Amino acid sequence: MRSEHVNTTFIEQLGSILEPQFILTADQDKTPYLTDWRKRFTGKALAVVFPKTSDEVAKIVRLCSDSNISIVPQGGHTGFCGGATPDASGKQIILNLKRMNAIREIDRANQTITLEAGCILQTVQEKAAQEDFLFPLSLGAEGSCMIGGNLATNAGGTNVLRYGNTRDLCLGLEVVTAKGEIWNGLKGLRKDNTGYDLRDLFIGSEGTLGIITAAVMKLYPLPVSQWTTLVAVDNIASSIALLNLFQKRATSLLTGFEMMTEESLDLNEKHFPQMANPLKGKPPYTVLIELSDYESEEHVRQLLESVLEEAFDGSLITDAVIASNLTQANAFWHMREHITLAQAEEGANLKHDITIPLSSLERFISQTDALMKAQYPGIRIINFGHLGDGNLHYNIAPPLGLDSQEFNRQYEKPIHDLIYAQVEACHGSISAEHGVGQLKLDGLRAHKGSVAHDLMKALKTALDPQNILNPHKVVSI
Ligand SMILES: Cc1cc2nc3c(=O)[nH]c(=O)nc-3n(C[C@H](O)[C@H](O)[C@H](O)COP(=O)(O)OP(=O)(O)OC[C@H]3O[C@@H](n4cnc5c(N)ncnc54)[C@H](O)[C@@H]3O)c2cc1C
Incomplete structure (x- = not known):
């Protein structure tokens, strides 16, 4: 049977499960669902479908299984690894879950x-x-x-x-x-x-x-009191000592501990001038700390002030600003969250979402920074992240004036190799929270080791022997 005929029959059969407005087949209608948030991956799709119930999802999967058509599940399409983007074959469908929102x-x-x-x-x-x-x-x-x-x-x-x-x-x-x-x-x-x-x-x-x-x-x-502060820190060792101090003195009240380097905040300020750092000068590291509790506002504020005092006395921090109201606290968080958006404004960049044991973090940063700067003069290291979890977004922007697409085409692989080798040397992970998708598929076997990788393949084969669920993402069988 010719493939157009198979496709037409398949779309007709989809029509027995979903009303026509929930099956997109025209190119202009499908376009918004075909490119990922970072604009790194663009694919093609036979159709984009929007089921409303679990029963409809099940019927669509059975139809796809009978027709040997693979499915790319899609949510908000904000993932950073191209997991929700179809391949280039035009033979997959995107199953978008946005109508299942009850x-x-x-x-x-x-x-x-x-x-x-x-x-x-x-x-x-x-x-x-x-x-x-x-x-x-x-x-x-x-x-x-x-x-x-x-x-x-x-x-x-x-x-x-x-x-x-x-x-x-x-x-x-x-x-x-x-x-x-x-x-x-x-x-x-x-x-x-x-x-x-x-x-x-x-x-x-x-x-x-x-x-x-x-x-x-x-x-x-819901916590009844929440205090947010920004502090200036000279180096990563002091940032970790500060984290340990808060973990000891504030224990479970500590709900946020985010780190931003001077370079990441410079980029923020360039694209979002309203997001200027309220700390004096330009500290090498700015740490955002949040405490939340069920006790009175006063109790938490006193605790925060006393830990900050101890940190000043121990020379762990050089400046601090405590948010005086919710608007200012939100502004501190927006500053942190806008770094990702500022990078997108700046152009393509090479992302590394990694975790390192906190005990090895200083070694990782000093060695990797030095190697990167020596091998790629002028490179901009946009390092920030969830320091409390040992999770860095160790991202690389090209030297100013260079075309980022061209730079990435030329240096993406050697830069990934260099950084991931340092991650392995520090017993870290090459994906802390963003996943694998299609972006990190190739490096996964080496990173996980053959035993773990083979177990993952065995699971995929057992649960999806036809390989119709998001094939060639995470693991290929
Ligand atoms: C500005 C910005 C900030 C971000 N910050 C963070 C952060 O701090 N921490 C973090 O972890 N991530 C972060 N992300 C990445 C992203 O938001 C997360 O990975 C998020 O969990 C993806 O959700 P989504 O609905 O967009 O999934 P999608 O991108 O649509 O899909 C992601 C993957 O999940 C699969 N999938 C989606 N829905 C289903 C389903 N119902 N069943 C089975 N599979 C499904 C897809 O096939 C794909 O493989 C950020 C992204 C942006 C743009």
Whole structure:
């Protein structure tokens, strides 16, 4: 049979599952779904489909399985590794979950929210707050990323230090398998040792093992007091000593500890002049610290001031500004979150989302900075990140005046190789929170080692023998 005929029949059959307005086949309609946020990957798709229910997702998967057509699940399409972007064949469909955006239940006694995969993260935070709860997952893309995408990438963000990553916040999942069956694991239990943990298998699998359609997530009481401060630090060793001091003195009150280098804030100021650093001069490192608690505002403020005093006395910090109100606290956070946007404004850059054990972080930065500067004079190292988690966004922008696309074409591989070799030497990870997608597919075998990589392939083969769920992402079989 000719392939156009197969495609026409397939689209007709899709029409028996979804109404026509939820099946996009015209080029101009599909375009917004074909390129990733960073504009690094562009693919083609036979169709973009928008199911509303888990049943519809299951029917679409069964049809794709019968027709041997592969599926790229897509949420907010804000991922950094091209996981939600189709390949160039034009034979895949994109299954976008944005219509599955119902909040099914808030269980006040269990402190959980059961919601569908297409809920936008910020909407979930707002809904939880209306009910007097905190949903702590928070990241720069929260206005457009979706909970299914957060689960599929096991997203991190700014609150991991206190509340953990998306995996830690999830108690249960509903998933459509590669066979088109619906697995209902929405029990919301905090303890359940009944064999293999299927939930953990699907979290972080980036759409390669199943399509997440709903989840039960943990809620927390809303903190009553929150204090945010920016401090100036001379070097990374002092930043880590400061973290350890806060961990000792403020323990579980510490909810944020973010690091920004002078170069990253310079870039911010260049593209967003309203985001100027309120600290004196231009400190080599600016650290954003947040404390949250259920005690009075006064109690937390006193604790914050006393730890900062100790840090001044121990010469760990050289300046500090405590946000005097919520607007200023939000401005501090916006400064941190706008670095990613400032980089996008500046042009293409080489991203490295890495974790290093805190004990090796100073060595990693000093050695890698020195090697990079020696080999690529004029290079700009835009280093910032979730320091409390040992997670750096060690990004590279070309020397000023050079074309970034051309620079990346020429130096992307050697720069990745250099940085990842340093990561391996420090026993770190080449993907802390962004995942693998298609971006890091090639390097994964070497990084994980052959035993772990073969186990991953065995899992993929067992759960998706036809290889129809997001093929050639994370692991190729
Ligand atoms: C400005 C900005 C800041 C960011 N900050 C952070 C940060 O601090 N921490 C962080 O971890 N990430 C961050 N990210 C990256 C990104 O927002 C996260 O990876 C997010 O979790 C992706 O969600 P999404 O809905 O956009 O998923 P998409 O990009 O649509 O998809 C991501 C992957 O998940 C799969 N997928 C999506 N939905 C489903 C589903 N329902 N079932 C199965 N598979 C699915 C896709 O196939 C793809 O492989 C940031 C991105 C931007 C643009």
